[in-house]
Amino acid sequence: MSRDGQIHAEWDPLEKVIVHKPGIEMFIGLLEPYGSLYARAFSRDGARYEHECLSRKLEKEFNIQVVHLKDAIVKKAQEEPRVKQKLIEKARETLEYDGDKKYIEGARKEFDINCQYYDVMHFFNILLTNPLIRIKKKRGTRNIELEIVQRQPLANLYFMRDQQFVTNKGVVVCRMAKPSRRRETKITKFLLEEVLGLPIFYEMKEPAMVEGGEFFPMGDFALIGVGDRTNREGIDQLLSLPLDYQEIGVVHQPANPFIPSSEPHPMANMHLDTYFNVAGKGLVIGSEALFKVAKLDVYHNEGAGVFVKDPTQLTLYDYMIKKDFHIIDISILEQLSYATNFLCVKDRKILAVEVERVVPEVLTELRYAKRRNPKKYSGLLAQVEKDYNELISSGNFFPHKKEIYQHSITSRLLTLPNLTGGFGAAHCMTCSLTRRHMD
Numbered sequence: 001m002s003r004d005g006q007i008h009a010e011w012d013p014l015e016k017v018i019v020h021k022p023g024i025e026m027f028i029g030l031l032e033p034y035g036s037l038y039a040r041a042f043s044r045d046g047a048r049y050e051h052e053c054l055s056r057k058l059e060k061e062f063n064i065q066v067v068h069l070k071d072a073i074v075k076k077a078q079e080e081p082r083v084k085q086k087l088i089e090k091a092r093e094t095l096e097y098d099g100d101k102k103y104i105e106g107a108r109k110e111f112d113i114n115c116q117y118y119d120v121m122h123f124f125n126i127l128l129t130n131p132l133i134r135i136k137k138k139r140g141t142r143n144i145e146l147e148i149v150q151r152q153p154l155a156n157l158y159f160m161r162d163q164q165f166v167t168n169k170g171v172v173v174c175r176m177a178k179p180s181r182r183r184e185t186k187i188t189k190f191l192l193e194e195v196l197g198l199p200i201f202y203e204m205k206e207p208a209m210v211e212g213g214e215f216f217p218m219g220d221f222a223l224i225g226v227g228d229r230t231n232r233e234g235i236d237q238l239l240s241l242p243l244d245y246q247e248i249g250v251v252h253q254p255a256n257p258f259i260p261s262s263e264p265h266p267m268a269n270m271h272l273d274t275y276f277n278v279a280g281k282g283l284v285i286g287s288e289a290l291f292k293v294a295k296l297d298v299y300h301n302e303g304a305g306v307f308v309k310d311p312t313q314l315t316l317y318d319y320m321i322k323k324d325f326h327i328i329d330i331s332i333l334e335q336l337s338y339a340t341n342f343l344c345v346k347d348r349k350i351l352a353v354e355v356e357r358v359v360p361e362v363l364t365e366l367r368y369a370k371r372r373n374p375k376k377y378s379g380l381l382a383q384v385e386k387d388y389n390e391l392i393s394s395g396n397f398f399p400h401k402k403e404i405y406q407h408s409i410t411s412r413l414l415t416l417p418n419l420t421g422g423f424g425a426a427h428c429m430t431c432s433l434t435r436r437h438m439d
Contacts, residue, residue, distance in 0.1 A: 007166040009219040010278040012435035013346040020069040022158040025128040029155025036155040042421030076195040091123035098134040152180045160431040163188040165215035170201025177209040177229040210234035213271030225272035227253025239307040254294035258380040277340040280348035285328045287335040291317035333387035339398040341425035353425040356397040
């Protein structure tokens with residue numbers, strides 16, 4: 001049985017996802033990759049092509065319903081005046097003007113008058129680009145100096161996993177950690193409620209910070225990461241909800257053992273899904289080196305939204321063994337190359353990144369990082385170069401590993417040398433909305 005907006009387990013057959021093909025907002029983001037939270041510069045055209053391949057595989061090869069965020073919102077707004085009006089209102093709230101009071105008042109009135117001439121995409125693009133308009137009038141006929149400032153465009157919107165996550169009771173809308181991403185939930189919530197007609201089970205409230213890449217539904221229990229992108233207040237709000245999980249494991253973001261503790265690098269494993277993922281029932285894939293240092297607190301469900309902390313703290317490794325999950329280990333180099341950021345389509349069938357194509361970019365980034373900060377990155381670079389030599393000699397790059405075949409995992413590959421430049425792969429780019437529950 002399946003129901004939109006409710007997911008029991010990460011390995012249940014996937015039926016519906018939400019994606020967003022990057023547009024003008026990525027062009028603006030690539031003008032300053034670091035400030036846009038990207039890992040590196042990359043080709044926007046290449047990224048858009050790779051995203052089309054992702055969507056096509058989901059739709060054509062796996063027969064999964066793919067909801068394209070922009071297309072769904074635009075189509076609904078064109079068909080229903082009520083939805084269009086709400087979109088216009090959101091665009092009006094987003095668009096800002098700078099100048100004297102008289103100019104601002106006139107500009108707002110003119111926007112309202114001109115709305116009848118604009119197409120729906122005009123308003124959607126305002127939400128994406130978040131513009132500020134400044135006008136300075138000078139002497140002469142229509143002698144105007146116009147400045148349009150793009151204030152933190154939604155350059156990461158294509159990572160559709162993070163704005164929300166889906167529990168066994170419904171959709172939880174996140175409050176994202178980085179200010180540059182916080183506005184994304186305004187669009188995704190609009191899609192869920194106004195376009196798809198899905199109720200929101202809960203929306204995180206300030207000062208909570210939670211992102212969807214931290215959450216995994218695991219049948220009778222769930223896992224959620226806490227660290228750079230998810231804070232204690234977010235965990236507390238989650239643990240106050242009337243969820244049906246017998247227990248929830250809170251996984252503390254581990255420090256990379258090859259980076260000095262005095263100089264942490266949280267982006268290297270910013271979400272739980274960057275070093276952990278589920279390939280099937282009783283089967284997870286990830287870096288044991290990180291599993292064994294990631295502390296985990298267990299909260300038992302006492303009913304009515306009350307979860308009580310177990311006094312015994314475990315590691316993520318110990319907890320998964322205790323739950324009778326088999327762990328397929330990957331190297332640190334593979335972890336940094338998005339091996340765990342695959343999408344589980346159904347039990348033991350995954351849509352994975354072709355790690356070998358991403359590895360050269362990761363090695364280049366780390367060599368550059370070592371030149372800038374040898375104290376911080378020398379140990380990590382030495383380890384990943386060792387991993388690289390071993391993987392080259394064995395031809396054992398993920399997902400082409402004997403353990404994958406031994407556990408009857410079928411993998412379909414995505415080549416993502418550009419999209420991974422934004423710091424994510426297939427799991428990050430898809431909001432799993434519906435999975436058919438298999439008892």
